[in-house]
Amino acid sequence: xxxxxxxxxxxxxxxxxxxxxxxxxxxxxxxxxxxxxxxxxxxxxxxxxxxxxxxxxxxxxxxxxxxxxxxxxxxxxxxxxxxxxxxxxxxxxxxxxxxxxxxxxxxxxxxxxxxxxxxxxxxxxxxxxxxxxxxxxxxxxxxxxxxxxxxxxxxxxxxxxxxxxxxxxxxxxxxxxxxxxxxxxxxxxxxxxxxxxxxxxxxxxxxxxxxxxxxxxxxxxxxxxxxxxxxxxxxxxxxxxxxxxxxxxxxxxxxxxxxxxxxxxxxxxxxxxxxxxxxxxxxxxxxxxxxxxxxxxxxxxxxxx
Ligand SMILES: [Zn+2]
Ligand SMILES: [Zn+2]
Ligand SMILES: [Zn+2]
Ligand SMILES: [Zn+2]
Numbered sequence: 001x002x003x004x005x006x007x008x009x010x011x012x013x014x015x016x017x018x019x020x021x022x023x024x025x026x027x028x029x030x031x032x033x034x035x036x037x038x039x040x041x042x043x044x045x046x047x048x049x050x051x052x053x054x055x056x057x058x059x060x061x062x063x064x065x066x067x068x069x070x071x072x073x074x075x076x077x078x079x080x081x082x083x084x085x086x087x088x089x090x091x092x093x094x095x096x097x098x099x100x101x102x103x104x105x106x107x108x109x110x111x112x113x114x115x116x117x118x119x120x121x122x123x124x125x126x127x128x129x130x131x132x133x134x135x136x137x138x139x140x141x142x143x144x145x146x147x148x149x150x151x152x153x154x155x156x157x158x159x160x161x162x163x164x165x166x167x168x169x170x171x172x173x174x175x176x177x178x179x180x181x182x183x184x185x186x187x188x189x190x191x192x193x194x195x196x197x198x199x200x201x202x203x204x205x206x207x208x209x210x211x212x213x214x215x216x217x218x219x220x221x222x223x224x225x226x227x228x229x230x231x232x233x234x235x236x237x238x239x240x241x242x243x244x245x246x247x248x249x250x251x252x253x254x255x256x257x258x259x260x261x262x263x264x265x266x267x268x269x270x271x272x273x274x275x276x277x278x279x280x281x282x283x284x285x286x287x288x289x290x291x292x293x294x295x296x297x298x299x300x301x302x303x304x305x
Contacts, residue, residue, distance in 0.1 A: 122139075172198075245288060
């Protein structure tokens, strides 16, 4: 330990001899990283984009990863497409054989490319072979639209999706961390093509999706209410929520942790990670002649310390 700090002191005591002043050094390093992304010499950019084109499979147009195959004329092909071309090179129709293109695999290994979610704010630059792995986990990767019960294919960051839910799905938006909701369904015996209800809550500077759904649990029709967090799982864990439903002196209470919208509403629903209400109890809570479902669900969201 002592020798380590002595060494550091030594370096610090003679900066003028070796290097320019320290502080400027630091900024320079940052600038250099920035340069590397944006203003690297034109020729390098061209080389990189040419290599990227070389790495595009001529059949599926995806980026190729080892093993990369080639025909005897040198045309390349990805390993996913190889079994599908019946041993004929799709470019020149010659027999394909079993030749691997090691040179291209090695060139690919030397490539460093920005994460494909650069436009969403990721500044990472990754070696070709680890880029895919990063992108699958990149925290800037866009979210799928959290609206349930539709085939919506919209993706985007959280602010974009909030606007989309409001404008395109006409979802109710609420400010605040407590809520009191009534769910009314005139024909509670229809569970096929369930009711999907979504309300978005804004509190703690975050957005939460409250889902209410009817579905078939085995033979039994049930209702479920649960909360999803519009953000990543790591942040979702900082919050808790509770839901209550009841009438006639009876009450069901659920306390849970909101799930990230990275998990589909279906996945959350099928794991029963929410307030599950059996239809019989739901109808009992509804009062009246059991012809109509009328549930009052109250709830609260809070931040864990
Ligand atoms: Zn391919
Ligand atoms: Zn060929
Ligand atoms: Zn990224
Ligand atoms: Zn949508």
